[in-house]
Amino acid sequence: MSGIRCRIAAAVLVLCMALLPGCHGQREQEEFTVPEQFDEAREYEITFWAKNDTNKKQTDIYKQAIEDFQELYPNITVTLRLYTDYGDIYNDVITNISTQTTPNVCITYPDHIATYLTGSNVVVPLDELFEDPNYGLGGGELLFDSPAKDEIVSSFLEECRLGDHYYAVPFMRSTEACYVNKTFVEALGYTLPETLSWDFIWEVSEAAAQKDEEGVYAVNGQKVMIPFIYKSSDNMMIQMLKQKNAGYSTKSGEIQLFNDTTTELLYQIADSVEAGAFSTFKISGYPANFLNAGQCIFAIDSTAGSTWMGSDAPLMDIPEDEVVDFETEVMMIPQFDADSPQMISQGPSVCIFNKEDPQEVLASWLFVQYLLTNDVQIAYSQTEGYVPVTSKAQNDPVYQDYLDSAGEDGDMYYDVKIQAVKLLLEHVDDTFVTPVFNGSASLRDAAGQLIESVTKAVRRGQEVDDEFLTALYDDTLALYHLDAASPAEGEKDLGPLPTEAVVLIVSLAAAWILILVYLTILWYKKGKKSTLM
Amino acid sequence: MKKFLALLLALCVVFSMTACADDANSDETSSPSPTESADPAPTQNDEEQNAEVMSYEEYVAAELDSQVVIEAYVQAKQSWWEDQATVYAQDEDGAYFLYNMTCSEEDYELLTPGTCIRVTGYKSEWSGEVEIIDATFEIVEGDSYIAPALDATELLGTDSLIDYQNQFVEFKGLTVEAAGKDEAGNDVAFLYNWDGSGSDGDDLYFNVSYNGQTYTFTVESYLCDNTTEVYSAVESLEIGQVIDAQGFLYWYEGVNPHITSVTVVG
Known part of the structure; x- marks a missing residue:
């Protein structure tokens, strides 16, 4: 929608919202702010919607990552829900945004986040979380070895920036x-x-x-x-x-x-x-x-x-x-x-959905960061022709040894898979993403x-x-x-407004005018009464 | 004056509610993901739309990618999503798999088993499965027909099995074999997804043997979800049990029946 019709619709929408707050029965999320301290005395249950390539090794790695994370943070329980199709995740998220039942953590594509962002404060911007000295990337209070921000491959990270904010972190990359x-x-x-x-x-x-x-x-x-x-x-x-x-x-x-x-x-x-x-x-x-x-x-x-x-x-x-x-x-x-x-450049990223409780969001963020640790990155990347998204994992001797072992067997070291990985590693600078x-x-x-x-x-x-x-x-x-x-269409002339819209606007305007007239008369009469008294 | 104002405000509220509803709809339509198979290409002219209904024999003889018009009876509905329905249909002579046929949600409700429909679409093949795609349909008033299950047990492993593709069939006296292993390394009778990567609610895969050959059967979760009897029955299977099974003779790189019922007989 563009042009005059858009502005009128926006004005009508504002009026409707003023008249009928909560018309959709949906409360707007508060903007997330990073808590000063993670409350470890509380229990958290977070949901993780993940995508696998119908590959049991990948689901096993997700489960292992959750188990290992929960050992470090016994007060956080992560529930895994598996998908084999990005489109299904996207559709389910869209459905759950309206009922405020989105998952806490979700595998996603930036294109999808762009749609999620049409809701207010639905997806958590990660900039402040990245930089938090205690719980941010490489933060001092973390119970695991998280990568620093500059250890995430910059081009992959930039793919997760929408406008002025990062709304996701890359999880795996492929081409x-x-x-x-x-x-x-x-x-x-x-x-x-x-x-x-x-x-x-x-x-x-x-x-x-x-x-x-x-x-x-x-x-x-x-x-x-x-x-x-x-x-x-x-x-x-x-x-x-x-x-x-x-x-x-x-x-x-x-x-x-x-x-x-x-x-x-x-x-x-x-x-x-x-x-x-x-x-x-x-x-x-x-x-x-x-x-x-x-x-x-x-x-x-x-x-x-x-x-x-x-x-x-x-x-x-x-x-x-x-x-x-x-x-x-x-x-x-x-x-x-x-x-x-x-x-x-393609591959899954991970976003965090906003919740009323900032501590719950922080718990989600801790788990997201855990997915960037070397153990998870290297293990998951080896299941297919994926590349770890951190230089920390890519430079790890374990990963380098993996690359050097192409062809040693027909499974973990399957040469076609490792050749495909090397193709991307050698051409990261030749990759692009669409706006x-x-x-x-x-x-x-x-x-x-x-x-x-x-x-x-x-x-x-x-x-x-x-x-x-x-x-x-x-x-x-x-x-x-x-x-x-x-x-690019510009402000096209979309023709006259539909009759219903005209009636609505006139009715609303008339109502406000009459309210004002009524209040003015009331105020005038009240003033007159007090003068007489 | 007050009454008039109250009435006017009430009217405003009603109009505003309408605006809210419209807004909700526009949110839905702004969803940027039409289904993958939506084909905007103009394809059918009036002459083609009025093409004569083919017999099953003529359908079989038709070239792939040619336009086909058939009449058949709905046997089962597999899925509906964004105005596209996937349906198993059959008549006395043969069966059809109608993939992502244009269908409103209201019309989908009318596609009860036995309903006769006239379908216009294109004959296609995907990984061995011959199907009708990019199709439209209309309901034909009159008779209804539910196909009896064809006993295809002795056809297993033969070249002629494919002649019965998509038909409602049954297999008798099959032995349940191991489908894979669980996390502890024990043999299991079924898997969620083909390799066990799924969970409750996903497709179920199980292996059966007959005359020394093993076949993979599937409970397609869109066709029979985890609330159905067959889903529970397969989750309860044990290796070595002898079963009878019914389902639709789907194809994916070889025979891959979509099973709709399982009975343990021994």
């Missing part, structure tokens, strides 16, 4: 990698370059899509082959635009997604789908399953999905007899400019949906042309409410 069936690439007569380019991927993928009259693909001798599968179409579009230095959004939330470069990219994708060379996770399935069955050559997925990638992957979703033996190469995602690589604002999560969905829609359309025999894309942009804009989110 995307391209897991390549090198055996098939070479069988097709190509040699992998040092850095993958988009042109190379499109070319090899189209070559791999050749099949005979029986529908058997030459490269694998099977009837199924999707040479290039992307897990996150959101990330695909976002990274392509970033690499092209094209618009996506501004920091303030101006939507720039629907531009000429996007159109150009979608035409390229449509051509590749037409050639049978490309699909997505949502349309076809997990890239890892196709890769391991010899039905995919370039599988792009998170480094946190690396334990599923490759003939000898420790985690496998397809029957053993369908796995094909091949050499796996872990590479940076394809680039438009190999000299200036760009890749997304965060209320609506940025929606924009991200829309970016991916463009690719999904074009891919589906081509598969369904529809023509992807300017007319199609114009309609797609319009529909996407409306479906994801991006027309309302974009300040």
